[in-house]
Amino acid sequence: MDRRRLLQVVGGVGAGIVGGLVPGALAREASAGPRPARKAPKPRPAAKSVVILGGGFGGITAALELRKAVAADRAAITLVDRKPRFLMGLRKLWIVAGVGNRADGERPLAALRARGVDVREAAVTAVDTGARAVRTEAGDLPYDFLVVALGAEPRPDLVPGFSEAAFNLYDPEQSEKLGARVASLSRGRVVIGVAGVPYKCPPAPYECAMLLDEAFRKRGVRDAIEIRTFTVQPMSLPVLGRKRCDEFEGRLQAKGIAFEAKKKLVKLDGSRAVFEDGTLEADVLAIVPPHRPPAVVKASGLTGAGEWVAVDRGTLRAGPAGVYAIGDVTDIPLANKMSLPKAGIFAELEGKAVAAGIAAEILGKAAPTPFDGRGYCFVEHGAGQAAAVQGEFFAEGEPKVEFLAPTPEGYAKKVEFERERLKAWFG
Numbered sequence: 001m002d003r004r005r006l007l008q009v010v011g012g013v014g015a016g017i018v019g020g021l022v023p024g025a026l027a028r029e030a031s032a033g034p035r036p037a038r039k040a041p042k043p044r045p046a047a048k049s050v051v052i053l054g055g056g057f058g059g060i061t062a063a064l065e066l067r068k069a070v071a072a073d074r075a076a077i078t079l080v081d082r083k084p085r086f087l088m089g090l091r092k093l094w095i096v097a098g099v100g101n102r103a104d105g106e107r108p109l110a111a112l113r114a115r116g117v118d119v120r121e122a123a124v125t126a127v128d129t130g131a132r133a134v135r136t137e138a139g140d141l142p143y144d145f146l147v148v149a150l151g152a153e154p155r156p157d158l159v160p161g162f163s164e165a166a167f168n169l170y171d172p173e174q175s176e177k178l179g180a181r182v183a184s185l186s187r188g189r190v191v192i193g194v195a196g197v198p199y200k201c202p203p204a205p206y207e208c209a210m211l212l213d214e215a216f217r218k219r220g221v222r223d224a225i226e227i228r229t230f231t232v233q234p235m236s237l238p239v240l241g242r243k244r245c246d247e248f249e250g251r252l253q254a255k256g257i258a259f260e261a262k263k264k265l266v267k268l269d270g271s272r273a274v275f276e277d278g279t280l281e282a283d284v285l286a287i288v289p290p291h292r293p294p295a296v297v298k299a300s301g302l303t304g305a306g307e308w309v310a311v312d313r314g315t316l317r318a319g320p321a322g323v324y325a326i327g328d329v330t331d332i333p334l335a336n337k338m339s340l341p342k343a344g345i346f347a348e349l350e351g352k353a354v355a356a357g358i359a360a361e362i363l364g365k366a367a368p369t370p371f372d373g374r375g376y377c378f379v380e381h382g383a384g385q386a387a388a389v390q391g392e393f394f395a396e397g398e399p400k401v402e403f404l405a406p407t408p409e410g411y412a413k414k415v416e417f418e419r420e421r422l423k424a425w426f427g
């Protein structure tokens with residue numbers, strides 16, 4: 001189906017004003033009576049349809065920033081997500097450790113409607129970049145500009161035995177169940193591990209280990225519970241380099257948390273993690289599954305020959321006309337041959353850059369400053385402390401990144417990170 005036909009059939013995003021005059025303007029013309037001859041007013045450009053796929057860090061930011069920059073008569077903004085509610089990843093760790101609950105951090109995406117964004121709760125089933133249209137379970141949406149912000153999906157199904165044996169550390173329901181399990185644990189071995197790369201928020205599994213260390217200490221059971229971590233990677237946080245990883249792994253060791261690198265998980269078998277080079281028995285297995293882009297992204301050809309969506313790292317343009325991609329669904333190579341970490345802060349900053357780029361195109365303004373790869377996050381160390389990681393990830397040669405010591409101020413900033421975004425986005 002071509003784009004014009006789609007517009008007729010669906011009456012989709014902003015279709016009432018796409019290609020037409022604003023109704024109020026027609027009414028004013030009719031009632032004004034005779035007037036001196038004057039030059040015909042320049043017709044206003046039709047409103048553009050901007051469709052944003054995914055209501056996470058990237059999609060929400062892109063929608064709200066674009067709304068601020070461009071009035072409704074110049075851009076109709078539709079955001080599509082299959083989930084009705086937003087929950088920040090960092091809260092899942094607080095749920096596991098019993099220091100936070102889900103309800104306090106969840107917000108309805110529908111609240112964005114009050115800010116001029118048309119929110120649709122529906123699964124995206126196809127993207128047709130030729131016809132410039134998105135297919136969803138609730139109908140088709142034609143677009144002038146498309147922002148793909150569909151994230152990265154943890155895929156426990158890629159590890160045999162996962163669902164019977166382990167908790168998926170990145171799933172909100174599972175984090176509640178894992179929280180209940182560790183809250184009643186009084187002895188044994190907890191194993192937290194990374195089964196595949198890339199995965200979102202690289203420090204998260206280690207943060208989880210440190211938060212559990214604190215929780216077990218508070219309950220007075222730490223001496224009877226062993227905490228072990230493993231990763232398939234050569235070191236804990238490779239993008240930070242060997243020296244900083246040694247330092248970080250030293251901090252884990254100081255808390256009595258074992259760390260093992262280069263452990264390739266083959267399967268989970270009851271209470272055993274089976275690696276290429278041995279097995280590990282556990283009372284609780286909390287695993288970060290391998291991640292993949294949502295199936296629709298690959299099936300629609302947006303990843304090309306690669307695994308993730310390739311973009312221009314400054315503009316976040318993804319290839320087909322009018323298409324941008326941001327956040328975890330993308331792969332942005334760095335000078336040291338690694339990739340930009342999958343993190344909410346980058347999805348958010350990319351969302352801002354894309355909103356500025358689309359606004360400039362719609363309003364006929366100069367292109368904005370490109371996204372520069374600067375970012376930060378706060379790594380929780382337990383006991384009310386967090387360490388800031390901050391730097392320039394697009395620096396020549398290798399990322400210029402600082403990894404500061406954990407402090408109470410760092411922890412306060414982490415708590416504030418969630419609070420200020422929930423307030424700014426949902427009110």
Ligand SMILES: Cc1cc2nc3c(=O)[nH]c(=O)nc-3n(C[C@H](O)[C@H](O)[C@H](O)COP(=O)(O)OP(=O)(O)OC[C@H]3O[C@@H](n4cnc5c(N)ncnc54)[C@H](O)[C@@H]3O)c2cc1C
Binds near residue numbers: 088201329343
């Ligand atoms: C435990 C944990 C802790 C974290 N801590 C931090 C932190 O401290 N700081 C930080 O910066 N980042 C953190 N992150 C990472 C952060 O959550 C992600 O990097 C971020 O969410 C990526 O944003 P995004 O917009 O690319 O994708 P997401 O936020 O994942 O949003 C994608 C959206 O697309 C929707 N979607 C997917 N497929 C479809 C479909 N077919 N149809 C319709 N909708 C679909 C999903 O429902 C989802 O809402 C953490 C993550 C985890 C798991």
